[in-house]
Amino acid sequence: xxxxxxxxxxxxIEKRQSVAFWCNPISGHATLxxxxxxxxxxxxxxxxxxxxxxxxxxxxxxxRFSAERLKGVDSTLKIQPAKLxxxxxxxxxxxxxxxxxxxxxxxxxxxxxx
Amino acid sequence: GIQVEQxxxxxxxxxxxxxxxxxxxxxxxxxxxxxxxxxWGQLINLFYIPSGTKQNGRxxxxxxxxxxxxxxxxxxxxxxxxxxxxxxxxxxGTASKLTFGTGTRLQVTL
Numbered sequence: 526x527x528x529x530x531x532x533x534x535x536x537x538i539e540k541r542q543s544v545a546f547w548c549n550p551i552s553g554h555a556t557l558x559x560x561x562x563x564x565x566x567x568x569x570x571x572x573x574x575x576x577x578x579x580x581x582x583x584x585x586x587x588x589r590f591s592a593e594r595l596k597g598v599d600s601t602l603k604i605q606p607a608k609l610x611x612x613x614x615x616x617x618x619x620x621x622x623x624x625x626x627x628x629x630x631x632x633x634x635x636x637x638x639x
Numbered sequence: 640g641i642q643v644e645q646x647x648x649x650x651x652x653x654x655x656x657x658x659x660x661x662x663x664x665x666x667x668x669x670x671x672x673x674x675x676x677x678x679w680g681q682l683i684n685l686f687y688i689p690s691g692t693k694q695n696g697r698x699x700x701x702x703x704x705x706x707x708x709x710x711x712x713x714x715x716x717x718x719x720x721x722x723x724x725x726x727x728x729x730x731x732g733t734a735s736k737l738t739f740g741t742g743t744r745l746q747v748t749l
Contacts, residue, residue, distance in 0.1 A: 567739025581736055614680050626687070627670070627672065633680050
């Protein structure tokens with residue numbers, strides 16, 4: 526069974542530029558999560574989707590971050606404009622649904638903002 | 640929300656030694672997972688263990704839900720066990736987002 530796929534794996538941009546990350550969850554998984562992991566810390570949830578609806582985006586900085594999961598499968602996370610403090614690893618995870626709790630993580634995208 | 644604390648923050652072991660990592664959580668949970676983050680940043684699922692005991696090779700985990708803690712045991716440690724170990728918990732359902740602890744950084748030396 527294929528795992529969670531993410532791309533790109535690495536991205537370097539200048540502040541005020543925009544960037545987008547892509548995630549393809551495990552086939553059949555209805556719930557998709559985006560986490561942000563700053564160096565030296567544990568991952569922190571940014572947004573959670575159930576199919577193509579948002580369940581929790583309370584920690585998403587909505588003035589600059591946006592995410593969508595239009596067909597209930599793939600998802601994209603966008604930052605516009607980027608700030609230095611957005612440098613982090615962005616992790617995508619999926620689970621079968623909100624009642625099946627085990628989450629599986631992708632390899633992450635390491636973003637450096639200069 | 641749930642608070643998750645891990646100890647110790649850092650651990651250095653000689654190859655072959657055993658260790659115990661602890662995770663305390665502040666509320667009842669429906670999900671408790673242990674992860675190993677390797678040097679490339681990949682989070683690898685070790686255990687899904689909201690209660691009870693599980694074993695997988697040299698690793699085992701125990702969660703005592705009534706006392707709100709979980710333990711991860713590593714026996715006969717190897718250099719490939721090095722990395723950061725995270726405990727994460729959630730209440731499940733619409734509150735299924737995982738809250739992570741700050742991790743235990745393990746270094747296994749020859």
